[in-house]
Amino acid sequence: MTVMGDAEVHRTLDAVWRIESARIVAVLARLVNDVGRAEELAHDALVAALEQWPADGVPDNPAAWLTTTARRRAIDAIRRDQRLARRTEELGHEIVVPGAEVAAGADATIGDDIGDELLSLVFAACHPVLAREARVALTLRLFGGLTTPEIARAFLTPEPTVAQRIVRAKKRLAGVPVEVPTGDELAPRLTSVLEVVYLVFTEGYAATSGVDWVRPALRAEAMRLGRVLVGLAPRAAEVHGLVALMELQGSRTRARIGTGGRPVLLADQDRTRWDQLLIRRGLAALDIAERLAPDPGPYALQAAIAACHARAASVEQTDWTRIAALYAELADRTGSPVVELNRAVAVGMATGPADGLAVLDALADEPALASYHLLPAVRADLLVRLDRVDEARAELERAASLARNDQEAALLTARAAALG
Amino acid sequence: MRYLMLIKANAESEAGGLPSEELLNEMGRWNATLVQAGVLLAAEGLSPSAQGAKVRTSGGEQTVIDGPFAEATELVGGFWLIDVTSRDEAIAWAKGCPVGDDGEIEVRRVLESDDFGAAFIPEARDAETRLRERIADQHGS
Numbered sequence: 325m326t327v328m329g330d331a332e333v334h335r336t337l338d339a340v341w342r343i344e345s346a347r348i349v350a351v352l353a354r355l356v357n358d359v360g361r362a363e364e365l366a367h368d369a370l371v372a373a374l375e376q377w378p379a380d381g382v383p384d385n386p387a388a389w390l391t392t393t394a395r396r397r398a399i400d401a402i403r404r405d406q407r408l409a410r411r412t413e414e415l416g417h418e419i420v421v422p423g424a425e426v427a428a429g430a431d432a433t434i435g436d437d438i439g440d441e442l443l444s445l446v447f448a449a450c451h452p453v454l455a456r457e458a459r460v461a462l463t464l465r466l467f468g469g470l471t472t473p474e475i476a477r478a479f480l481t482p483e484p485t486v487a488q489r490i491v492r493a494k495k496r497l498a499g500v501p502v503e504v505p506t507g508d509e510l511a512p513r514l515t516s517v518l519e520v521v522y523l524v525f526t527e528g529y530a531a532t533s534g535v536d537w538v539r540p541a542l543r544a545e546a547m548r549l550g551r552v553l554v555g556l557a558p559r560a561a562e563v564h565g566l567v568a569l570m571e572l573q574g575s576r577t578r579a580r581i582g583t584g585g586r587p588v589l590l591a592d593q594d595r596t597r598w599d600q601l602l603i604r605r606g607l608a609a610l611d612i613a614e615r616l617a618p619d620p621g622p623y624a625l626q627a628a629i630a631a632c633h634a635r636a637a638s639v640e641q642t643d644w645t646r647i648a649a650l651y652a653e654l655a656d657r658t659g660s661p662v663v664e665l666n667r668a669v670a671v672g673m674a675t676g677p678a679d680g681l682a683v684l685d686a687l688a689d690e691p692a693l694a695s696y697h698l699l700p701a702v703r704a705d706l707l708v709r710l711d712r713v714d715e716a717r718a719e720l721e722r723a724a725s726l727a728r729n730d731q732e733a734a735l736l737t738a739r740a741a742a743l744g
Numbered sequence: 745m746r747y748l749m750l751i752k753a754n755a756e757s758e759a760g761g762l763p764s765e766e767l768l769n770e771m772g773r774w775n776a777t778l779v780q781a782g783v784l785l786a787a788e789g790l791s792p793s794a795q796g797a798k799v800r801t802s803g804g805e806q807t808v809i810d811g812p813f814a815e816a817t818e819l820v821g822g823f824w825l826i827d828v829t830s831r832d833e834a835i836a837w838a839k840g841c842p843v844g845d846d847g848e849i850e851v852r853r854v855l856e857s858d859d860f861g862a863a864f865i866p867e868a869r870d871a872e873t874r875l876r877e878r879i880a881d882q883h884g885s
Contacts, residue, residue, distance in 0.1 A: 331871070331872070334871040334872045334875055335832045335871040336832065336836065337871070337875065338830075338832065338871035338874050338875055339830060339832035339833040339835065339836040339871075340836055341875075341878070342829065342830075342833055343781065343833065343836055343837070363882070364882060367878065367879065367881075367882040370875070370878060370879065371879060374875060374879075439780070465881070471874060471877035471878055471880075471881055472877065472880075472881050473877055474877070487881075490881075541829070544745075544827060544829070547782075547827070548781075548782035548783065548827065549782065550782070551779070551782030551783075551784075552780065552781065552782035555779055555780040555782070556780075578856070601785060601786060601825075605785070
Protein backbone atom coordinates (compact mmCIF):
# COMPACT_ATOMS: atom_id res chain seq x y z
CA MET A 325 0.00 0.00 0.00
CA THR A 326 1.15 3.49 -0.74
CA VAL A 327 -0.36 6.43 1.08
CA MET A 328 -0.94 9.45 -1.15
CA GLY A 329 -2.93 12.65 -1.12
CA ASP A 330 -6.39 12.50 -2.69
CA ALA A 331 -5.32 14.31 -5.85
CA GLU A 332 -2.45 11.91 -6.36
CA VAL A 333 -4.73 8.91 -5.79
CA HIS A 334 -7.09 10.27 -8.44
CA ARG A 335 -4.29 10.78 -10.92
CA THR A 336 -2.93 7.29 -10.32
CA LEU A 337 -6.39 5.75 -10.61
CA ASP A 338 -7.13 7.67 -13.79
CA ALA A 339 -3.86 6.50 -15.37
CA VAL A 340 -4.28 2.89 -14.26
CA TRP A 341 -7.85 2.94 -15.53
CA ARG A 342 -6.76 4.12 -18.92
CA ILE A 343 -4.23 1.32 -19.18
CA GLU A 344 -6.36 -1.46 -17.70
CA SER A 345 -10.03 -0.70 -18.31
CA ALA A 346 -10.36 -2.29 -21.75
CA ARG A 347 -8.77 -5.50 -20.50
CA ILE A 348 -11.03 -5.56 -17.41
CA VAL A 349 -14.19 -4.92 -19.44
CA ALA A 350 -13.07 -7.58 -21.95
CA VAL A 351 -12.64 -10.20 -19.22
CA LEU A 352 -16.05 -9.36 -17.75
CA ALA A 353 -17.77 -9.22 -21.15
CA ARG A 354 -16.70 -12.77 -21.87
CA LEU A 355 -17.93 -13.79 -18.43
CA VAL A 356 -21.38 -12.17 -18.54
CA ASN A 357 -21.61 -12.16 -22.35
CA ASP A 358 -22.91 -8.60 -22.36
CA VAL A 359 -20.74 -5.58 -23.13
CA GLY A 360 -23.00 -3.04 -21.43
CA ARG A 361 -23.24 -5.06 -18.26
CA ALA A 362 -19.49 -5.68 -18.27
CA GLU A 363 -18.86 -1.95 -18.44
CA GLU A 364 -21.22 -1.36 -15.52
CA LEU A 365 -19.46 -3.98 -13.41
CA ALA A 366 -16.07 -2.53 -14.27
CA HIS A 367 -17.30 0.90 -13.29
CA ASP A 368 -18.47 -0.49 -9.97
CA ALA A 369 -14.88 -1.49 -9.35
CA LEU A 370 -13.74 2.01 -10.30
CA VAL A 371 -16.20 3.52 -7.81
CA ALA A 372 -15.00 1.08 -5.14
CA ALA A 373 -11.40 2.16 -5.77
CA LEU A 374 -12.41 5.79 -5.59
CA GLU A 375 -14.01 5.15 -2.21
CA GLN A 376 -11.35 2.90 -0.71
CA TRP A 377 -7.98 4.01 -2.06
CA PRO A 378 -7.92 7.51 -0.54
CA ALA A 379 -8.55 5.95 2.89
CA ASP A 380 -6.64 2.66 2.62
CA GLY A 381 -3.85 3.74 0.29
CA VAL A 382 -3.20 2.69 -3.30
CA PRO A 383 -2.69 -1.08 -3.52
CA ASP A 384 0.77 -2.34 -4.53
CA ASN A 385 -0.69 -3.74 -7.71
CA PRO A 386 -3.57 -1.40 -8.60
CA ALA A 387 -4.41 -3.22 -11.84
CA ALA A 388 -4.78 -6.57 -10.08
CA TRP A 389 -6.93 -4.94 -7.38
CA LEU A 390 -9.31 -3.50 -9.97
CA THR A 391 -9.49 -6.76 -11.93
CA THR A 392 -10.14 -8.87 -8.83
CA THR A 393 -12.79 -6.50 -7.51
CA ALA A 394 -14.58 -6.33 -10.86
CA ARG A 395 -14.39 -10.10 -11.30
CA ARG A 396 -15.87 -10.77 -7.86
CA ARG A 397 -18.75 -8.46 -8.64
CA ALA A 398 -19.34 -10.22 -11.95
CA ILE A 399 -19.39 -13.63 -10.33
CA ASP A 400 -21.73 -12.37 -7.59
CA ALA A 401 -24.02 -10.96 -10.27
CA ILE A 402 -24.03 -14.22 -12.24
CA ARG A 403 -24.81 -16.24 -9.09
CA ARG A 404 -27.65 -13.84 -8.29
CA ASP A 405 -29.01 -14.35 -11.80
CA GLN A 406 -28.68 -18.11 -11.46
CA ARG A 407 -30.59 -18.11 -8.17
CA LEU A 408 -33.25 -15.98 -9.82
CA ALA A 409 -33.35 -18.32 -12.81
CA ARG A 410 -33.65 -21.37 -10.55
CA ARG A 411 -36.50 -19.77 -8.67
CA THR A 412 -38.16 -18.80 -11.93
CA GLU A 413 -37.68 -22.33 -13.17
CA GLU A 414 -39.36 -23.67 -10.05
CA LEU A 415 -42.29 -21.50 -10.96
CA GLY A 416 -42.44 -23.26 -14.31
CA HIS A 417 -40.79 -20.64 -16.51
CA GLU A 418 -37.62 -20.95 -18.45
CA ILE A 419 -35.07 -18.22 -18.64
CA VAL A 420 -31.66 -18.52 -20.22
CA VAL A 421 -29.10 -16.53 -18.29
CA PRO A 422 -26.25 -15.42 -20.48
CA GLY A 423 -22.90 -16.36 -19.04
CA ALA A 424 -24.40 -18.75 -16.51
CA GLU A 425 -22.58 -21.72 -17.96
CA VAL A 426 -19.18 -20.18 -17.28
CA ALA A 427 -19.88 -19.03 -13.73
CA ALA A 428 -19.01 -22.39 -12.18
CA GLY A 429 -15.52 -22.49 -13.64
CA ALA A 430 -15.11 -18.74 -13.78
CA ASP A 431 -12.11 -18.53 -11.48
CA ALA A 432 -10.25 -21.08 -13.53
CA THR A 433 -10.93 -19.65 -16.96
CA ILE A 434 -10.56 -15.91 -16.44
CA GLY A 435 -7.40 -14.34 -17.69
CA ASP A 436 -6.22 -17.39 -19.60
CA ASP A 437 -6.42 -15.68 -22.91
CA ILE A 438 -6.46 -11.94 -22.53
CA GLY A 439 -5.68 -11.30 -26.19
CA ASP A 440 -8.69 -13.29 -27.29
CA GLU A 441 -10.91 -11.49 -24.78
CA LEU A 442 -9.76 -8.05 -25.92
CA LEU A 443 -10.27 -9.06 -29.52
CA SER A 444 -13.84 -10.22 -28.80
CA LEU A 445 -14.52 -6.86 -27.19
CA VAL A 446 -13.19 -4.99 -30.25
CA PHE A 447 -15.41 -7.09 -32.50
CA ALA A 448 -18.43 -6.44 -30.26
CA ALA A 449 -17.85 -2.67 -30.11
CA CYS A 450 -17.50 -2.55 -33.90
CA HIS A 451 -20.39 -4.92 -34.58
CA PRO A 452 -22.18 -4.20 -37.87
CA VAL A 453 -25.57 -4.21 -36.10
CA LEU A 454 -24.51 -0.82 -34.72
CA ALA A 455 -24.61 2.45 -36.64
CA ARG A 456 -21.16 3.68 -37.59
CA GLU A 457 -21.21 6.63 -35.17
CA ALA A 458 -22.20 4.28 -32.36
CA ARG A 459 -19.33 1.93 -33.17
CA VAL A 460 -16.90 4.83 -33.05
CA ALA A 461 -18.24 6.19 -29.76
CA LEU A 462 -18.30 2.80 -28.08
CA THR A 463 -14.80 1.90 -29.28
CA LEU A 464 -13.36 5.20 -28.04
CA ARG A 465 -15.07 4.75 -24.72
CA LEU A 466 -14.08 1.12 -24.20
CA PHE A 467 -10.58 1.23 -25.66
CA GLY A 468 -9.50 4.84 -25.47
CA GLY A 469 -10.95 5.37 -22.01
CA LEU A 470 -12.52 8.55 -23.38
CA THR A 471 -15.50 9.89 -21.47
CA THR A 472 -18.76 10.89 -23.12
CA PRO A 473 -17.98 14.65 -22.87
CA GLU A 474 -14.57 14.04 -24.45
CA ILE A 475 -16.04 12.08 -27.35
CA ALA A 476 -18.69 14.77 -27.80
CA ARG A 477 -16.04 17.51 -27.93
CA ALA A 478 -13.83 15.58 -30.30
CA PHE A 479 -16.64 15.04 -32.80
CA LEU A 480 -18.38 18.39 -32.24
CA THR A 481 -21.52 16.48 -31.31
CA PRO A 482 -23.83 17.46 -28.43
CA GLU A 483 -23.13 15.41 -25.32
CA PRO A 484 -26.68 14.00 -24.95
CA THR A 485 -26.47 12.72 -28.54
CA VAL A 486 -23.28 10.81 -27.82
CA ALA A 487 -24.71 9.50 -24.53
CA GLN A 488 -27.84 8.32 -26.35
CA ARG A 489 -25.75 6.59 -29.02
CA ILE A 490 -23.84 4.67 -26.38
CA VAL A 491 -26.97 3.70 -24.45
CA ARG A 492 -28.66 2.41 -27.62
CA ALA A 493 -25.51 0.64 -28.77
CA LYS A 494 -25.17 -1.21 -25.49
CA LYS A 495 -28.84 -2.21 -25.55
CA ARG A 496 -28.49 -3.39 -29.12
CA LEU A 497 -25.46 -5.48 -28.15
CA ALA A 498 -27.18 -7.14 -25.18
CA GLY A 499 -28.18 -10.21 -27.18
CA VAL A 500 -25.06 -10.37 -29.34
CA PRO A 501 -22.47 -12.97 -28.34
CA VAL A 502 -19.09 -11.54 -27.30
CA GLU A 503 -16.74 -13.65 -29.39
CA VAL A 504 -14.16 -13.61 -32.13
CA PRO A 505 -15.97 -14.33 -35.40
CA THR A 506 -14.76 -17.26 -37.45
CA GLY A 507 -15.09 -18.60 -40.99
CA ASP A 508 -16.80 -16.45 -43.59
CA GLU A 509 -17.89 -14.00 -40.95
CA LEU A 510 -14.36 -12.98 -39.98
CA ALA A 511 -13.38 -10.89 -43.03
CA PRO A 512 -16.40 -8.53 -43.07
CA ARG A 513 -16.28 -8.16 -39.29
CA LEU A 514 -12.58 -7.28 -39.39
CA THR A 515 -13.33 -4.73 -42.12
CA SER A 516 -15.82 -3.11 -39.77
CA VAL A 517 -13.21 -2.89 -36.99
CA LEU A 518 -10.58 -1.39 -39.29
CA GLU A 519 -13.11 1.09 -40.65
CA VAL A 520 -13.85 2.36 -37.14
CA VAL A 521 -10.16 2.78 -36.32
CA TYR A 522 -9.44 4.58 -39.58
CA LEU A 523 -12.48 6.80 -39.11
CA VAL A 524 -11.16 7.89 -35.72
CA PHE A 525 -7.76 8.51 -37.31
CA THR A 526 -9.07 10.59 -40.20
CA GLU A 527 -11.32 12.55 -37.86
CA GLY A 528 -8.22 13.28 -35.80
CA TYR A 529 -6.17 14.07 -38.89
CA ALA A 530 -8.47 16.65 -40.47
CA ALA A 531 -11.81 17.56 -39.00
CA THR A 532 -14.56 17.73 -41.60
CA SER A 533 -16.09 20.82 -40.08
CA GLY A 534 -15.32 23.58 -37.63
CA VAL A 535 -12.13 25.51 -37.13
CA ASP A 536 -10.09 23.00 -35.15
CA TRP A 537 -8.13 21.46 -37.98
CA VAL A 538 -6.29 18.73 -36.16
CA ARG A 539 -7.42 16.67 -33.22
CA PRO A 540 -4.18 15.12 -32.12
CA ALA A 541 -5.67 13.09 -29.29
CA LEU A 542 -8.02 11.22 -31.62
CA ARG A 543 -5.23 10.59 -34.07
CA ALA A 544 -2.95 9.27 -31.35
CA GLU A 545 -5.77 7.09 -30.06
CA ALA A 546 -6.41 5.54 -33.46
CA MET A 547 -2.72 4.78 -33.89
CA ARG A 548 -2.59 3.16 -30.49
CA LEU A 549 -5.70 1.09 -31.30
CA GLY A 550 -4.14 -0.01 -34.58
CA ARG A 551 -0.96 -1.11 -32.82
CA VAL A 552 -3.07 -3.02 -30.29
CA LEU A 553 -4.88 -4.78 -33.14
CA VAL A 554 -1.56 -5.84 -34.67
CA GLY A 555 -0.74 -7.60 -31.42
CA LEU A 556 -4.18 -9.23 -31.30
CA ALA A 557 -4.38 -10.30 -34.94
CA PRO A 558 -0.78 -10.55 -36.17
CA ARG A 559 -1.65 -12.68 -39.22
CA ALA A 560 -4.23 -10.26 -40.66
CA ALA A 561 -2.50 -8.41 -43.53
CA GLU A 562 -4.94 -5.52 -43.62
CA VAL A 563 -4.37 -4.76 -39.92
CA HIS A 564 -0.69 -4.21 -40.73
CA GLY A 565 -1.77 -2.29 -43.84
CA LEU A 566 -3.92 0.05 -41.76
CA VAL A 567 -1.17 0.57 -39.18
CA ALA A 568 1.31 1.28 -41.97
CA LEU A 569 -1.09 3.82 -43.47
CA MET A 570 -1.62 5.59 -40.13
CA GLU A 571 2.08 5.62 -39.20
CA LEU A 572 3.02 7.01 -42.63
CA GLN A 573 0.27 9.64 -42.72
CA GLY A 574 0.93 10.44 -39.05
CA SER A 575 4.61 11.02 -39.86
CA ARG A 576 3.64 14.20 -41.73
CA THR A 577 1.56 15.72 -38.94
CA ARG A 578 3.99 18.35 -37.75
CA ALA A 579 4.77 19.46 -41.31
CA ARG A 580 1.17 19.90 -42.38
CA ILE A 581 0.21 22.69 -40.01
CA GLY A 582 1.62 26.09 -40.88
CA THR A 583 1.56 29.37 -39.00
CA GLY A 584 -1.85 30.22 -37.58
CA GLY A 585 -2.91 26.57 -37.83
CA ARG A 586 -3.18 26.81 -41.61
CA PRO A 587 -2.91 23.51 -43.48
CA VAL A 588 0.20 23.02 -45.60
CA LEU A 589 -0.25 20.90 -48.74
CA LEU A 590 1.95 17.87 -49.29
CA ALA A 591 3.86 19.60 -52.10
CA ASP A 592 4.74 22.57 -49.86
CA GLN A 593 5.64 20.62 -46.74
CA ASP A 594 9.13 20.82 -45.24
CA ARG A 595 10.05 17.16 -45.54
CA THR A 596 12.82 17.46 -42.96
CA ARG A 597 10.03 17.83 -40.41
CA TRP A 598 8.49 14.48 -41.27
CA ASP A 599 8.82 12.07 -38.38
CA GLN A 600 11.47 9.54 -39.42
CA LEU A 601 10.61 7.17 -36.58
CA LEU A 602 7.00 6.87 -37.72
CA ILE A 603 8.12 6.53 -41.35
CA ARG A 604 10.39 3.64 -40.39
CA ARG A 605 7.61 2.00 -38.40
CA GLY A 606 5.16 2.53 -41.27
CA LEU A 607 7.49 1.06 -43.89
CA ALA A 608 8.15 -1.94 -41.65
CA ALA A 609 4.41 -2.52 -41.15
CA LEU A 610 3.81 -2.20 -44.90
CA ASP A 611 6.53 -4.75 -45.53
CA ILE A 612 4.76 -7.24 -43.23
CA ALA A 613 1.39 -6.52 -44.85
CA GLU A 614 2.83 -7.16 -48.31
CA ARG A 615 4.49 -10.39 -47.22
CA LEU A 616 1.30 -11.67 -45.58
CA ALA A 617 -0.85 -10.88 -48.62
CA PRO A 618 0.84 -10.57 -52.01
CA ASP A 619 -2.49 -9.27 -53.31
CA PRO A 620 -2.81 -6.14 -51.17
CA GLY A 621 -6.09 -4.88 -49.67
CA PRO A 622 -7.27 -1.24 -49.74
CA TYR A 623 -5.34 -0.17 -46.61
CA ALA A 624 -2.08 -1.74 -47.77
CA LEU A 625 -2.54 -0.07 -51.18
CA GLN A 626 -3.08 3.33 -49.58
CA ALA A 627 -0.08 2.69 -47.33
CA ALA A 628 2.00 1.83 -50.41
CA ILE A 629 1.01 5.19 -51.90
CA ALA A 630 1.90 6.99 -48.66
CA ALA A 631 5.22 5.09 -48.71
CA CYS A 632 6.05 6.50 -52.17
CA HIS A 633 5.73 9.99 -50.69
CA ALA A 634 7.64 9.05 -47.53
CA ARG A 635 10.57 7.71 -49.54
CA ALA A 636 10.79 10.73 -51.88
CA ALA A 637 13.05 13.65 -51.05
CA SER A 638 10.84 16.05 -53.01
CA VAL A 639 7.69 16.24 -55.13
CA GLU A 640 9.81 16.05 -58.28
CA GLN A 641 11.62 12.94 -57.11
CA THR A 642 8.38 11.14 -56.26
CA ASP A 643 7.57 7.97 -58.20
CA TRP A 644 4.29 9.30 -59.62
CA THR A 645 4.04 6.51 -62.19
CA ARG A 646 3.92 3.94 -59.41
CA ILE A 647 1.46 6.09 -57.43
CA ALA A 648 -0.84 6.34 -60.46
CA ALA A 649 -0.67 2.55 -60.89
CA LEU A 650 -1.45 2.00 -57.19
CA TYR A 651 -4.44 4.36 -57.43
CA ALA A 652 -5.67 2.46 -60.49
CA GLU A 653 -5.50 -0.77 -58.48
CA LEU A 654 -7.26 0.89 -55.56
CA ALA A 655 -9.98 2.30 -57.85
CA ASP A 656 -10.50 -1.22 -59.23
CA ARG A 657 -10.81 -2.56 -55.70
CA THR A 658 -13.07 0.14 -54.26
CA GLY A 659 -14.87 1.68 -57.24
CA SER A 660 -14.52 4.99 -55.40
CA PRO A 661 -14.67 8.20 -57.49
CA VAL A 662 -12.53 9.91 -54.82
CA VAL A 663 -9.78 7.41 -55.58
CA GLU A 664 -10.16 8.19 -59.30
CA LEU A 665 -9.77 11.87 -58.41
CA ASN A 666 -6.50 11.09 -56.69
CA ARG A 667 -5.40 9.02 -59.68
CA ALA A 668 -6.00 12.12 -61.85
CA VAL A 669 -3.54 14.05 -59.68
CA ALA A 670 -0.93 11.29 -59.91
CA VAL A 671 -1.37 10.93 -63.69
CA GLY A 672 -1.06 14.71 -64.00
CA MET A 673 2.29 14.50 -62.21
CA ALA A 674 3.49 11.36 -64.01
CA THR A 675 2.71 12.21 -67.65
CA GLY A 676 1.47 15.80 -67.67
CA PRO A 677 -1.55 17.96 -66.78
CA ALA A 678 -3.47 17.22 -69.99
CA ASP A 679 -3.54 13.49 -69.17
CA GLY A 680 -4.62 14.26 -65.63
CA LEU A 681 -7.41 16.47 -66.90
CA ALA A 682 -8.62 13.65 -69.16
CA VAL A 683 -9.01 11.34 -66.12
CA LEU A 684 -10.80 14.15 -64.28
CA ASP A 685 -13.21 14.96 -67.11
CA ALA A 686 -14.50 11.40 -66.98
CA LEU A 687 -15.61 12.21 -63.41
CA ALA A 688 -17.44 15.45 -64.27
CA ASP A 689 -20.93 13.96 -63.97
CA GLU A 690 -20.16 11.77 -60.97
CA PRO A 691 -22.97 12.53 -58.48
CA ALA A 692 -20.86 11.49 -55.47
CA LEU A 693 -18.42 14.31 -56.26
CA ALA A 694 -21.02 17.00 -57.11
CA SER A 695 -20.39 18.94 -53.88
CA TYR A 696 -16.86 17.74 -53.18
CA HIS A 697 -14.50 20.72 -52.99
CA LEU A 698 -11.43 18.78 -54.08
CA LEU A 699 -12.80 18.10 -57.58
CA PRO A 700 -12.69 21.79 -58.63
CA ALA A 701 -9.52 22.31 -56.55
CA VAL A 702 -7.67 19.56 -58.42
CA ARG A 703 -9.04 20.79 -61.76
CA ALA A 704 -7.71 24.23 -60.92
CA ASP A 705 -4.20 22.86 -60.28
CA LEU A 706 -4.13 21.12 -63.65
CA LEU A 707 -5.60 24.15 -65.46
CA VAL A 708 -2.92 26.43 -63.97
CA ARG A 709 -0.23 24.14 -65.32
CA LEU A 710 -1.91 24.37 -68.75
CA ASP A 711 -1.91 28.21 -68.45
CA ARG A 712 -5.73 28.30 -68.44
CA VAL A 713 -5.72 30.79 -65.55
CA ASP A 714 -9.27 32.22 -65.82
CA GLU A 715 -10.82 28.76 -65.74
CA ALA A 716 -8.53 27.83 -62.83
CA ARG A 717 -9.60 30.87 -60.79
CA ALA A 718 -13.27 30.05 -61.30
CA GLU A 719 -12.66 26.46 -60.18
CA LEU A 720 -10.83 27.60 -57.02
CA GLU A 721 -13.67 29.95 -56.11
CA ARG A 722 -16.11 27.11 -56.59
CA ALA A 723 -13.92 24.86 -54.43
CA ALA A 724 -13.81 27.49 -51.64
CA SER A 725 -17.61 27.69 -51.64
CA LEU A 726 -17.81 23.90 -51.18
CA ALA A 727 -15.13 23.50 -48.47
CA ARG A 728 -16.55 22.34 -45.15
CA ASN A 729 -13.66 23.62 -43.12
CA ASP A 730 -12.88 27.31 -42.50
CA GLN A 731 -9.12 26.81 -42.84
CA GLU A 732 -9.43 24.98 -46.15
CA ALA A 733 -11.87 27.57 -47.53
CA ALA A 734 -9.44 30.35 -46.59
CA LEU A 735 -6.59 28.52 -48.28
CA LEU A 736 -8.58 28.04 -51.51
CA THR A 737 -9.74 31.66 -51.58
CA ALA A 738 -6.16 32.81 -51.10
CA ARG A 739 -5.00 30.63 -53.99
CA ALA A 740 -7.74 32.05 -56.25
CA ALA A 741 -6.70 35.58 -55.33
CA ALA A 742 -3.03 34.75 -55.97
CA LEU A 743 -3.84 33.94 -59.59
CA GLY A 744 -4.51 37.67 -60.11
CA MET B 745 2.58 12.65 -26.23
CA ARG B 746 5.87 10.86 -26.13
CA TYR B 747 7.82 9.95 -23.05
CA LEU B 748 11.30 8.54 -22.80
CA MET B 749 11.77 6.02 -20.02
CA LEU B 750 15.46 5.80 -19.17
CA ILE B 751 16.75 2.88 -17.16
CA LYS B 752 19.91 3.60 -15.25
CA ALA B 753 23.03 1.51 -15.50
CA ASN B 754 24.29 -0.32 -12.43
CA ALA B 755 27.57 -1.88 -11.36
CA GLU B 756 26.53 -5.20 -12.89
CA SER B 757 25.48 -3.83 -16.29
CA GLU B 758 28.63 -1.69 -16.37
CA ALA B 759 30.73 -4.78 -15.69
CA GLY B 760 29.27 -6.23 -18.88
CA GLY B 761 27.35 -8.95 -17.08
CA LEU B 762 24.06 -9.85 -18.70
CA PRO B 763 20.96 -9.77 -16.50
CA SER B 764 19.82 -13.08 -15.03
CA GLU B 765 17.66 -15.29 -17.21
CA GLU B 766 14.76 -14.59 -14.90
CA LEU B 767 15.13 -10.82 -15.31
CA LEU B 768 15.55 -11.18 -19.08
CA ASN B 769 12.31 -13.16 -19.25
CA GLU B 770 10.50 -10.61 -17.10
CA MET B 771 11.84 -7.81 -19.30
CA GLY B 772 10.68 -9.66 -22.41
CA ARG B 773 7.21 -10.06 -20.96
CA TRP B 774 7.12 -6.41 -20.01
CA ASN B 775 8.18 -5.31 -23.49
CA ALA B 776 5.45 -7.51 -24.95
CA THR B 777 2.92 -5.85 -22.66
CA LEU B 778 4.00 -2.41 -23.92
CA VAL B 779 3.70 -3.60 -27.52
CA GLN B 780 0.29 -5.17 -26.95
CA ALA B 781 -0.96 -1.99 -25.32
CA GLY B 782 0.06 -0.14 -28.47
CA VAL B 783 2.25 2.36 -26.60
CA LEU B 784 5.79 1.25 -27.49
CA LEU B 785 7.48 3.16 -30.33
CA ALA B 786 11.09 2.13 -29.81
CA ALA B 787 13.33 0.53 -27.22
CA GLU B 788 17.03 -0.26 -26.97
CA GLY B 789 19.52 -1.41 -24.37
CA LEU B 790 23.01 0.05 -24.17
CA SER B 791 26.28 -1.80 -23.80
CA PRO B 792 28.66 -0.89 -20.92
CA SER B 793 30.24 2.56 -21.03
CA ALA B 794 33.62 0.84 -21.44
CA GLN B 795 32.65 0.43 -25.09
CA GLY B 796 31.64 4.07 -25.43
CA ALA B 797 33.32 7.44 -25.30
CA LYS B 798 32.63 11.05 -24.48
CA VAL B 799 33.32 13.84 -26.90
CA ARG B 800 33.89 16.91 -24.78
CA THR B 801 34.18 20.46 -26.03
CA SER B 802 35.83 22.85 -23.62
CA GLY B 803 36.85 26.37 -24.55
CA GLY B 804 36.37 25.43 -28.20
CA GLU B 805 38.77 22.49 -27.89
CA GLN B 806 37.50 18.96 -28.37
CA THR B 807 38.77 15.95 -26.51
CA VAL B 808 37.65 12.35 -26.75
CA ILE B 809 37.47 10.54 -23.44
CA ASP B 810 37.26 6.77 -23.62
CA GLY B 811 34.92 4.85 -21.32
CA PRO B 812 34.33 3.37 -18.83
CA PHE B 813 32.94 6.19 -16.75
CA ALA B 814 32.59 6.28 -13.01
CA GLU B 815 29.23 6.84 -11.31
CA ALA B 816 27.40 3.93 -12.92
CA THR B 817 24.04 5.12 -11.56
CA GLU B 818 24.35 8.38 -13.51
CA LEU B 819 24.69 6.47 -16.76
CA VAL B 820 21.85 5.40 -19.03
CA GLY B 821 21.54 1.66 -19.50
CA GLY B 822 18.68 1.62 -21.98
CA PHE B 823 15.50 3.35 -23.04
CA TRP B 824 11.91 2.94 -24.10
CA LEU B 825 10.07 5.53 -26.15
CA ILE B 826 6.35 5.36 -25.46
CA ASP B 827 3.32 7.21 -26.78
CA VAL B 828 0.83 7.92 -23.98
CA THR B 829 -1.77 10.51 -23.03
CA SER B 830 -0.34 11.83 -19.78
CA ARG B 831 2.63 11.98 -17.44
CA ASP B 832 0.66 9.88 -14.98
CA GLU B 833 0.20 7.17 -17.59
CA ALA B 834 3.94 7.23 -18.29
CA ILE B 835 4.61 6.89 -14.56
CA ALA B 836 2.13 4.03 -14.31
CA TRP B 837 4.02 2.22 -17.07
CA ALA B 838 7.39 2.97 -15.46
CA LYS B 839 6.18 1.41 -12.22
CA GLY B 840 5.64 -1.83 -14.11
CA CYS B 841 9.22 -2.05 -15.35
CA PRO B 842 10.97 -5.06 -13.81
CA VAL B 843 14.08 -3.62 -12.15
CA GLY B 844 14.42 -6.14 -9.37
CA ASP B 845 14.70 -4.80 -5.82
CA ASP B 846 16.77 -1.76 -6.70
CA GLY B 847 16.63 0.35 -9.79
CA GLU B 848 15.56 3.67 -11.17
CA ILE B 849 13.56 4.63 -14.21
CA GLU B 850 13.66 8.25 -15.25
CA VAL B 851 10.55 9.42 -17.12
CA ARG B 852 11.02 12.41 -19.43
CA ARG B 853 8.61 14.02 -21.83
CA VAL B 854 9.81 14.38 -25.40
CA LEU B 855 9.46 17.90 -26.75
CA GLU B 856 7.12 17.96 -29.72
CA SER B 857 6.35 20.86 -31.99
CA ASP B 858 2.87 19.52 -32.48
CA ASP B 859 1.96 19.29 -28.82
CA PHE B 860 -1.72 18.71 -28.28
CA GLY B 861 -3.91 21.63 -29.34
CA ALA B 862 -5.78 23.63 -26.77
CA ALA B 863 -9.19 22.27 -27.71
CA PHE B 864 -8.68 18.76 -26.47
CA ILE B 865 -5.96 18.15 -23.94
CA PRO B 866 -6.51 15.11 -21.74
CA GLU B 867 -3.66 15.96 -19.38
CA ALA B 868 -4.65 19.56 -18.85
CA ARG B 869 -7.90 18.35 -17.33
CA ASP B 870 -7.64 17.17 -13.82
CA ALA B 871 -8.00 13.51 -13.10
CA GLU B 872 -10.84 14.02 -10.67
CA THR B 873 -13.01 15.62 -13.37
CA ARG B 874 -12.30 12.70 -15.67
CA LEU B 875 -13.15 10.16 -12.99
CA ARG B 876 -16.37 12.04 -12.22
CA GLU B 877 -17.23 11.99 -15.93
CA ARG B 878 -16.54 8.27 -16.13
CA ILE B 879 -18.88 7.56 -13.26
CA ALA B 880 -21.51 9.93 -14.62
CA ASP B 881 -21.21 8.02 -17.91
CA GLN B 882 -22.32 4.88 -16.18
CA HIS B 883 -25.19 6.48 -14.35
CA GLY B 884 -26.33 8.18 -17.51
CA SER B 885 -26.49 4.95 -19.44
